[in-house]
Amino acid sequence: MYSLKNILGIFLVIMLVVACTFVQTPMTNAESNAAAAILYGDANGDGNVDSLDLAALKSYLLGRGTLASMEAADTNVDAAVDSIDLANLKKFLLGQISLPVRTYDKIAALTFDDGPDTQLTPLVLDKLDKYKVPATFMMIGQKVNDSTKPVIDRIIRSGCEIGNHSWGYSSMTGMSAADIRKSVSDTNAAIQRYSGTTPKFFRAPNLAINNTMLSAIDLTFVNGVTCNDWIQSTTAQERANLIINGARDGAIFLMHDVQPLPHPTPEALDIIIPTLQKQGYEFVTLSQLFERKGVKLSPTDDKAYTYVP
Template identity: 65%
Template sequence: MSQSNKKLTALTFDDGPDVTLTALVLDKLDKFQVPATFMVVGQRVNDSTSDIIKRIVNSGHEIGNHSWDYSSMGDMSAEEIKESVGKTTAVIEKYSGTSPKFFRAPNLVYSQTLYDNVDLIFAHGITANDWIQTTTAQQRADAIINQVKDGAIILLHDVQPLPHPTPEALDIIIPTLQEQGYEFVTLTELFIRKGVDLNTAKGKVYSFVG
């Protein structure tokens, strides 16, 4: 199967960074040698998490913007939106040395004002209810595997209250999808390899690309 014909999917993780919890996800990504994209909350990006942010970048992963404090933004004014997203982008640039290309709205709540005032690509995704603490690793894995198709953005969480078996679910998700012919890529690579121009991809929400 040529690279251009290979099925692609992008793992994304919300709500970090956290020194302990994000590291558990990074350990699994290291184990399988696959890249991912971490959609970070700005107020968590600081001196105390700088080492884990460096690890994310040095491991070949991407960092996206998940707002400043995870407040739903559906009713926010343009000024509030710009402040939240702008402050988050600034700390991402400060601590990671990279600029985010993608934005995920807190609680997946959108508005026209949000579209009009965020100059990033809106990445949604297929979910696994991994914010519900009673779901098991197998249930989380099954939810993703049953929904995935070529070009899918997978939406999981690196940070949720314990017990949080999403890292364990990756032990099922990654090899199962690889056996089905999927290659894991960052969000940027997913868009590029699916032929979607990053400069013209704004103004809509993507769960699948291509």
């Protein structure tokens, strides 16, 4: 039979072993990050973001309740919980935005040339939908037809814009004014027929512009920061680096949704979009870019924009 002294000794040994086990098993990085993570929108602290959080946030704003986490309820990360956060939460529950919604201090426009194409254009649209950002697609008129209408419909549904990139991508610097006007007007007509929208912007084939074109085309000319994505050997990272290094407030980025394979521009967007968002950029369409910069569209402009001041 064990004495009380022996029992106490055994108990102390067990306690020391247990204590050492806890000391020697520190929290992993993943566990630490998980503990520190904020589930934006989870106003009631139940680990989910749903209509119950919307009700809790409404109640708080009416002065009738408290919130489990002010940080989680601050959906735009501006150190205040207000009606803007309520509106953001509603949009999130409708699938219109992701959380958090950060306040941006710079804007830029993604643009894509040489489509539409039933196989390649959707790869770019998938990335835009993933990050919930719009873009402007500069289309070749002869590619706008019955076969590409489903892609065009998706572009419009996604909140994107369509611009004019000429009828057949032939160099226009050697054309007569009449031929230039026909190329542009035929492309406009096709875009209007299949998208229900009227282009406001023109990008010249190969960015080659002369005075005849400036006089004949009644659209705003745009160029852009390029990334050599017409060169098949250019990697996604190289393309992304060129865009990111050329970024500044008001930038227009010129990429291609359609080029011969391999064409890793869609993969480059997985680098470009989150990187520039972290740097404070919001992505907008060309029309939104000019409107928010306060630059009026004028058919008499004698320049092509790469940056909108």
